[in-house]
Amino acid sequence: MYHHSKRLKIYFFVAVVILFGQLGTNNILADTLGEHHTFFVNPTFDATERTSIQATLEYVGTHAYFYVDDSYLNGLNSYERAIFNQQVISTAQEFDNNIYPKETTFWGSEPNPGIDNDPKITILLERLTAGTGGYFDSINGFSTSQANRTNQREMIIANALSVGTNRLKIFLAHEFQHLISFNQKELLRDSSEDVWLNELRSQYAITVAGYNDDFRNSDLSQRLQTFLSNPTDSVTEWPNTNLDYASVTLFGQYLVDRFGPGIFQDTLHSSAVSIDSINKYLIDHQSSERFTDVFTDWVWANYYNNRTQDIRYGYLNPNLQTIHVSSTDNRQLTHQNANFYSYSLKPWQLAWYQFRTDSLAPADKNIKISWTGPEFQIFYADASGVKRRISSGDIIAPPTGSFLLMPVNESKTTNFKENEIPASLIFSIEYTSQPVLTIVSTIQDGALIMHAGTPDIYVVWGPYKRYLAPEVLKFYGLDATKAITVPESVFQAYMPSNYVRVVDEKKVYAVWPDGTKHWLNMTAQHFTDSYRDWNSIFIINNLESNFYRLGPDITQ
Incomplete structure (x- = not known):
């Protein structure tokens, strides 16, 4: 006897259901073409809320058995059945020749031979609810002695109604990553991945399989349109809406632009999960940035989307370079009194608050920005394209026209749910005679500075800082040990x-x-x-x- 825990989560592609525990072993003979089998299914996603179905093995591929829901097959006439069978064969060949080799090369292996001691996975084509493309239920990876209602197979489910459409291969690419993740993350590393990052990887699996290469009719194109319709969704909260998939799809594309696809491989093959796994990746690759910095770079990129000054502030993919979201709030400042603004944001929710400066304000007045809300980091940006972190009470020179504040609720880094609690944020913005960041003026132009806890060296001149690679320091005979270690507020005060x-x-x-x-x-x-x-x-x-x-x- 041994103890194992069962922690049930539901992830959708529309859906993925994952149960965690330890595997037993079971000897099951290989399936034969034409055999009938009873499968447990999830009534939440089944078209008629069934808990089990009868299915027939319609095709045996190199890497997968293709079973089809008998209730769907029985509704086809002989002509429709013949066409359907050819479409299943075509799909199986696409899975064998494209999806399986590309994804296992990129992500690693699924459980193989797994609970059923069979190197082939099972793909069940079931009649699912409208809008449901497929799902993965990890309970099937356990024996009957460990879990009830298990099919004791490595399997994924897709909607039988999608057979013959371009969407089916997209669903299979997405769901197959969940099966691989179940092995790489849960079984091999005993780690429970957060839904948002698991789904992000499955969305990127569609790119891995090559299905976003033709952008016009791609999943990426559809996700982009959904994102643009409402770009303020929280990336990490997961109520399982189309907006959730759109947000993680775009964020995933941005992460690859910045760091390459290896960031997804490394985080999958890490025992760390969620935001902590991305921070670990950044640390392991000697980056001075952390998830908050990268996230707000992406927030700014969705608004500014211009890589000419800084490649962090735009998309590399030409099909995404037209993204320019609008501010989520637009306010006019007055110089006579303090201006107060109240907002509410969930963890890692996108927001762009625009404030128009008062053209009647005296020329010698600066702007003081304060706020209440310990959960938040605030980032400032203006038309110059510069983004920087500010501290409550900071004083800035009023830019021409307007400026943006991008708050980030970073109160959580893992264990995100379907309905996260928002935090309140109150801004106080007022004109003041106080000078701008006088602490910076005590550092001489040409001095080397570094931020505490990171090895990166910068040279400063006026209000700007420029990164110097170790090789570049040698060209000037500069000594990195002479760099001044400055606090966060001073480092962020310098614009890159x-x-x-x-x-x-x-x-x-x-x-x-x-x-x-x-x-x-x-x-x-x-x-x-x-x-x-x-x-x-x-x-x-x-x-x-x-x-x-x-x-x-x-x-x-």
Whole structure:
């Protein structure tokens, strides 16, 4: 006798049901074509709320058995049945030749041979409720001695009504990742993944299988339209709506733009889960950023979506470069009195609050931003394209026109549910005669600074900071040990810049983290009109300039 725990969760692609525990072993003979079998099914997703169904084995592939719901088959005439069978064969070949090899190469193996000692998985084509593409129920990975109503198979379920449509292969690619994740995360590492990240990986599995290559009719295209209809959804809360899938799909595409697809492989093969697994990935890859930074970069990218100054602030995929969401609130500031604004946000919910400056405010007045809400980090951005974290009570010089505040409720990092509790946030924004961040002025131009707890070195000049790679430090004979360790508020007060110009030359380049430099091939007037700041250009020597590879020009 041994003890095992059962923790039941439901994940949808429409749906995925996962039960955690330890596997037993069972010897089951290979299935034969035409045999009939009774399967336990989930009544929540079944078209008529059945708890079990009869199904017939219609095709045996290299990697999967394809069973079909008898009640669906019995509703077809002989002509429809013949066409249906050919469509099942075509789907099975697509699974064997494309989905299975690509996903197992990328993610790793499903339980194999698993609970049934059979290397083939079972794909059950069931009549499901409208809008349900498929589901995965991990209870089937356990023996009858460990769980009731188990099919004792590695299996996924898809809607029989989708046979013959382009959607079926998308459903299978999505659900198969859940089966792989069950093995890689739960069985091999005894970790219970949060729903949002499990679903994010399954959405990216569609890209892995190549089904987003033709964007026009892709799942990604549909998810984009859903996201644009309401971009303020919480990424981590999971009530299982179309918005949930849209949000994680876009966030997943952004993460790959930033870090490559390896971020999904590494987090899947880690015992850490949810946001903690992404933070572990960032730490393991010597990044000074953490999930909050990356998340708000993505929030800003959805609004600004321009990679010319900083590749963090836009999408790499050309099909996503048209994304420009609107602010979720737009307020006019007045300089006579303090302005108070109240909001409520769930953990990791997207928000863009725009504040228009008062054109009648005295020229010597600055803006003080304060708030109550310990759950929140607040990020500031304006038309210059710069995003930075601010602290309550910070004072900024009023920008021309307006500025954005992007609050992030970071009160949780794991164990997200279907209905998270929002937190209240109250802003106080007022004009003041107090000076702007005088602490920064005590650091001399050209000094090296670093943020406590990270190895990255920056050089500062005026209000800007620029990252210096270890190799670049050598070109100037600089000693990293002489860098000034500054607190978070000071580090964030400096705006990042990647603009450089070789001494005695006129060309301005943008240096990207991949080691490339890109000439800003534009007029001086366009540089100014695009809200770029001439003071953000750092002077460099030829050694550093030659260190970077030349990339495509920037013209916008």
